[in-house]
Amino acid sequence: MNSSTRPSPELLLPVGTREMLEAAVANGADAVYFGVPHWNARGRTEDFSFDDVYDMIRYARLRGVRTFLAMNVLVFERELRELPEFLEKIISLEPDAFIIQDIGLARLIRAIAPTQEIHASTQMTLASAEAVNLVAGIGFNRAVLARELSLKEIARIKEATPLELEVFIHGALCVSYSGQCLTSENFGGRSANRGQCAQSCRLPYRIFVDGKEFRDTDAQFLFSPHDLCALPKLNELEEIGVDSLKVEGRLKSPEYVAAVAKAYRKALNRIPLDGKDMEPLEVLFSRGLRAGWLDGDNHQELVDGTFSNHHGLYLGTVAKVERGCVIVGLDDSLVDGSNCADDFAAGMGPRPGDGILFENAALGVSIGSRLYASQVTHLPHTKRGDPKYLRLEFGRDFNTRQIATGMKVYRNDSPALEKELRKTFTDREQAKRIPVNMELSGKIGSLLKLAVYDVPRNRIEVESDTVLEASRNGDAGDKLRDLAQKELSGLSATAYSLRNLEVNVERGAFIPGKLLRTLRQKAIELLDAKRCEWKELNPSAIAGRALLNSVKFGKTATPSTAGNAANARPVISVLVRSPEQVAALEGLDIDNIIMDFDWGVKYDESLQQIRELGFKAGMATLRIHKPGESHYLKNILRLCPDFALVRNLGALSILKESGIPLTGDYSLNAANSLNYDWLLSQGLQTLHPSWDLNSTQLFDLLGDIDGSRMELTLHQYMPAFHSEYCAFARALTSGRRFPECGKICTLHKVEILDHKGERHFLQSDAECRNTLFVGKPQSALKLLPELQKAGVSHFRLEMLQEDAETVHRKALIYTQAIRGKVSIAEAIRLAGVEEKYGLSEGQLFNESVWQDRKKA
Structure with missing residues (x-):
């Protein structure tokens, strides 16, 4: 086409x-x-x-x-x-x-x-x-x-x-993939997957590289996109x-x-846009307008890093400060061509009452004031063709001595502009209406008829209650068209406007204005109803309950897990993120090792090593699957591991017929039995629940599903967000994308310090995507006895940046607790000792409910 x-x-x-x-x-x-x-x-x-x-x-x-x-x-x-x-x-x-x-x-x-x-x-x-x-x-x-x-x-x-x-x-x-962001929940107990995002990504963060604070960057707001x-x-x-x-x-x-x-x-x-169309897009709300990812990755362009709030339209930089006024050197984009002064005079520039923001991001200085007056001007001794300037005048209450040359200047509010836009939906004279045609017809002794139709042709017809009578005034018929035009065009309180009126009424008929108004009102009501007609949906709550019950009462254990699931021997999997961590698991009483390696790390040798250690070898897919990225999945198909950990729906679609046993991860966001049922039907043997669930919600779910097909992670560094944007490249290099970044993520360990003084780990994956892991790991050991009673027998431990010795000690502690060789309390104590930034119970133990602050 x-x-x-x-x-x-x-x-x-x-x-x-x-x-x-x-x-x-x-x-x-x-x-x-x-x-x-x-x-x-x-x-x-x-x-x-x-x-x-x-x-x-x-x-x-x-x-x-x-x-x-x-x-x-x-x-x-x-x-x-x-x-x-x-x-x-x-x-x-x-x-x-x-x-x-x-x-x-x-x-x-x-x-x-x-x-x-x-x-x-x-x-x-x-x-x-x-x-x-x-x-x-x-x-x-x-x-x-x-x-x-x-x-x-x-x-x-x-x-x-x-x-x-x-x-x-x-x-x-959003800096994170939607549906994959746990930042707000981890940092503030408010889930983005529940509509409660606190925009934690817009907060300032400090960067530490290999243990030392990195100050050679202006990116204080490292995760706040344009x-x-x-x-x-x-x-x-x-x-x-x-x-x-x-x-x-x-x-x-x-x-x-x-x-x-x-x-x-x-x-x-297809109407060309001009400055007046673009002006409000910047002034009313803007953190800088860019094309996002539509042109591909550009990490330097995506995030400015010096601010995160609404700034509005960038005007330029302060060139000179005088008492009560500031001279601004206008940005090139505003003076493109020779009509700058004309455009500003025509109302496209700052207006009295507008909000003006002055900012020095490097010093953390941000000052705002209302504008008194403005005009395009020139500095003394300038020549034709020299840069143009804008003179901004302020009231006596604004101390211009706070303003320094070189500060950036923005127009971030305009009551006059808002007033103009408001008229587009409040002023009846400006309202866009649906044009309609009307046909008025009738004969003396018959009913008066009014037909109304729009485009597309929805036609309705109404009739008077009584027959037409002859006029007692001989010239009344001559005024009928004018009367009909007046009464039938009175549509200002409706969605319509009269485009054309045909009057075919017998000459000499008497028609009062009230009758025309009544017919018009009846006709418009019917036309409204016709335009609002909708298909038959016949919703049935009974059918919904039948689906819920079919899943709840149809839950059965798979053949491999049949029997008393509560007494089944627990299956323990350990996820590792480097080949060096594999050898550290030798001799431990675990069952599976899942490989989740960084960019460029080979899987072949580690796969063989895992099998030689007597464990089943699994490979984790990436968390995102995009067009042209199936090479990673082809590697899984080529190596044919003992199982694959599936993290996205695209990978599930590709791997479901491969014959490789599949298990689903938390990123699939399974939060209820109908979700669980469908995902398991796509070929997953076990499935990890969404991390949006707390313990009460988790056990509610376990009451309606087969617990033997749930896997739960007992130890992990919780992912805050998962992003296409690379903070490594933006902060530590000038590279727009791979390979301009020089693979900086493979050369350094980077930690992010948040506004609470807590550190978190930044990690890249095989497609250069970043995940920010919460520095204080989450432990679900307290839930272990209840989980086992509910039939859960698959448990996972996830490692991140730990060295081999630490990996061994952590895995040993949790394995002994799962096998019943040490008490839960002792295991929690020992696990806490191992952690650099402490141990957390995380979202699973968060029973608080965030209260909406909505307008009634």
């Missing part, structure tokens, strides 16, 4: 309030998405009621805009049991689709309403066609791709899947055939939504 015949992609806008909905619709959105009541994955936004949702769906559908309900969080077992009736009710409101992260929830919705459209959230970490096609079998209609994909990678996925694809084009970028703006990439995304273009920002303002929708609608309509 060529570009002239290909349908334009859908423009999808975020909604956190009713005003944001109106702003999106008024400025060109094709679809909007907002949170499900009580399940809103943006904990700080307004929680809509069911009546709100019904009204918003109707408001949007009437205007030809689709509505998607975001329920993109993990669902715990106890919650899952309570959902069928809730889902029946919310589906009855007739949303166009649900955006879903949890596989179990997706299955439940499909059971309750088989024709309900569902979209796979970006929280599912779908980064390859294999992953997308695997979840298509669940019934997903669309996949929201991971934001870390380049245009080339998106194109390869599009070519290989029949599912609709949705891509983020504007807004905040915001995404794909306006320059829209044509390429359209050429690829992306079905939906998504804007992030349910926590932003209605004015922000209006500005973004307006700019992207204009671009999609």
Whole structure:
């Protein structure tokens, strides 16, 4: 399909309030998405009621805009049991689709309403066609791709899947893969997989290299990316055939939504953008607009490192400071061409009342004030063609002596600009309306008829209650057209405007204005209803409960684990991250060793060594699978280990028919029995639960599944985030990507100091992706007796950077505890002694529930 015949992609806008909905619709959105009541994955936004949702769906559908309900969080077992009736009710409101992260929830919705459209959230970490096609079998209609994909990678996925694809084009970028971030939970007890992200990545961090603080970098905000703006990439995304273009920002303002929708609608309509379109995108909220990963990895461009908050539009640097005013040397991007002064005079520059920010990031100085006046100027003795300057004047209460030459200057607020944008969705005169045609017809002695139809042609017809009578005033008929035009065009309180009116009424008929108004009102109500008609969904909570019960009561042990699982001999696996750690496990009473090696490390010799030690050898897949990255999986197929630890859905799709025994990792985010059931049905022998579960939620899950098929890690350094972005390259080199970085990650040990004074380990994987591991490891030894009673017999220990001697001592302590040779209390004491930064019980023992601070 060529570009002239290909349908334009859908423009999808975020909604956190009713005003944001109106702003999106008024400025060109094709679809909007907002949170499900009580399940809103943006904990700080307004929680809509069911009546709100019904009204918003109707408001949007009437205007030809689709509505998607975001329920993109993990669902715990106890919650899952309570959902069928809730889902029946919310589906009855007739949303166009649900955006879903949890596989179990997706299955439940499909059971309750088989024709309900569902979209796979970006929280599912779908980064390859294999992953997308695997979840298509669940019934997903669309996949929201991971934001870390380049245009080339998106194109390869599009070519290989029949599912609709949705891509983020504007807004905040997460440094971690969505669905794989445990930073907020580890650092603050608030799970990003539950919509409670505290944006820990936006905090300042200090870097330690080989034990010493590294000061030769300006990247204090090492994990805070620029915001995404794909306006320059829209044509390429359209050429690829992306079905939906998504804007992030349910926590932003209605004015922000209006500005973004307006700019992207204009671009999609092939209307050239100008400075006035781009101005609000920067001023209202921006941490610097970049193309993100759409052009591939560029670690220097992705993260500025000197700030993490909204800065707005960059104006330039301070050239001179005077009493009450500051002279700013304008940035080249603002003076490109000779019309700088004209543009600023036309209202594109700073206006009185705007917020101005002065900053020296190196010194940690940030000063703001409201603007009194501004004008383009020149410094004395400048010549034609010299740089242009901006004179910023401030009130008497602002001490300009705080400002120094060289400071960066930003425009980060504009009440005047917000007022203009607000008019686009509050001023009835500016409202975009659906044009309708009307036909008024009738004869004396018959009923008066009014037909109304829109484009596409939804036609309705209404009649008067009484027949027409002849006019007693002979000239009344001559005024009928004017009267009809006046009364029938009164549509300002509706979604319509009158485009054309045909009057075919017998001359001499008497028609009062009140009758015309009544017919118009009845006609508009019917046209509203017709435009809001929706397909029959017939949701059934009973069908949902039947699915839940089939899984709960159908749980059975596999042949290999049949019998009394509670008395089964525990299976102990140790995950190692270097070949040197393998030999340290010789002679220990363990069963399996899982290899999870860094970039360039060979597996062949270690695989043979493990088998010679008498253990089964496993290989871990990477946590992400992207187009063109199957070479790592081919290596697993070539070496044919005794089993593979599967960490992503793409790898599961590729390996499920290989004949190699498979076990699933926590990164698959199994949090409930329906999720567990489906993942195990894809060929996994055992499965690790999501680390979002605490102990209560874990045992709720174990009550409804076969515990012999669960594996749990008793010791590990918890992963905070997993990122395509390489902090090694950004902070320690000038390299944009591999191999410009010189493989710096293989040469040094890097630790990150957080705002609480705790250190964490930064590690790269075989595809140069970074994982930040929490420096204080988590131990689940206290749960061991209860886990064994629940039938769990597969346990894992994970090593990170430990030397061989430490690996041996740690594994010995845990193995003796699992085998019952030392008490749990003694093992915990000994394990704590081994840790550099102490030992933690982690999320498993966190029983607190974060309280939403939502607007009522």
